[in-house]
Amino acid sequence: GAGVSQSPRYKVAKRGQDVALRCDPISGHVSLFWYQQALGQGPEFLTYFQNEAQLDKSGLPSDRFFAERPEGSVSTLKIQRTQQEDSAVYLCASSWGSGKSWWPFFGPGTRLTVL
Amino acid sequence: SQELEQSPQSLIVQEGKNLTINCTSSKTLYGLYWYKQKYGEGLIFLMMLQKGGEEKSHEKITAKLDxxxxxxxxxxxxxxxxxxxIxxxxxxxxxxNDMRFGAGTRLTVKP
Structure with missing residues (x-):
């Protein structure tokens, strides 16, 4: 497809389970972002990649959160030992690169519910 | 915490009325982007502003950067x-290149 895709769209996990969320960016996009969006809130920055390099992970809320983009395209956000407060929509976005003229395109998000 | 302040948080208007949403930062903005989000969907890009005093329009939506x-x-x-x-x-x-967002403004338009 032409847009950013994310899978799964919905994920229900029991507290303590590990989950992996996938993001397929637009082909050729250098930059990739992950955001967490709680109900009624704006997206909160989690982490940012430029190609395979993770340039900023300051938004990851704890060491249970880990993101990777090993080949500079597909990215995975992993959450270990999920907690109820991890319930949110996780948004992925990609853009052409470091040029300021290019805006991120967003995927539809993965809605994570931790029971 | 949100580094961009948006106001109002929510807005209900009658169809046909004009409205304004504001976005404020204490820091200089290197690129300001407006997105729209419908429930359960991703963000749809509306406009990007980069230069001080810039104004852009698309259909009935106009955005300005001071x-x-x-x-x-x-x-x-x-x-x-x-x-x-939203x-x-x-x-x-x-x-x-780390894009940060405001908390959003929820707009309801009554027919």
Whole structure:
């Protein structure tokens, strides 16, 4: 497809389970972002990649959160030992690169519910 | 915490009325982006502003960035039910490509 895709769209996990969320960016996009969006809130920055390099992970809320983009395209956000407060929509976005003229395109998000 | 302040948090207007949403930062904004989000969907890009004093329009939506590049407004003329949704401003505050967002403004347009 032409847009950013994310899978799964919905994920229900029991507290303590590990989950992996996938993001397929637009082909050729250098930059990739992950955001967490709680109900009624704006997206909160989690982490940012430029190609395979993770340039900023300051938004990851704890060491249970880990993101990777090993080949500079597909990215995975992993959450270990999920907690109820991890319930949110996780948004992925990609853009052409470091040029300021290019805006991120967003995927539809993965809605994570931790029971 | 949100580094961009949006106001109002929610807005209910009658169809046909004009409205304005504001986005403010204490830091200089290196690129200000407006997105729209409908429930359960991703963010849809509306407009990007980069230069102080810049103004852009698309159909009935106009966005402006002030001269100091610390405040932006989004104005909708003659609102329609299709304008309903959550409007989010995003900006590169740290000049390092990390886009941060405001909390959003939820717009309801009553027919």
């Amino acid at each position: 001269e100091k590049k610390q405040q932006s407004s989004l104005h909708i003329t003659a609102s329609q039910p299709s304008h309903a949704g 409007y989010l401003c995003g900006a590169d505050i740290w000049y390092n």
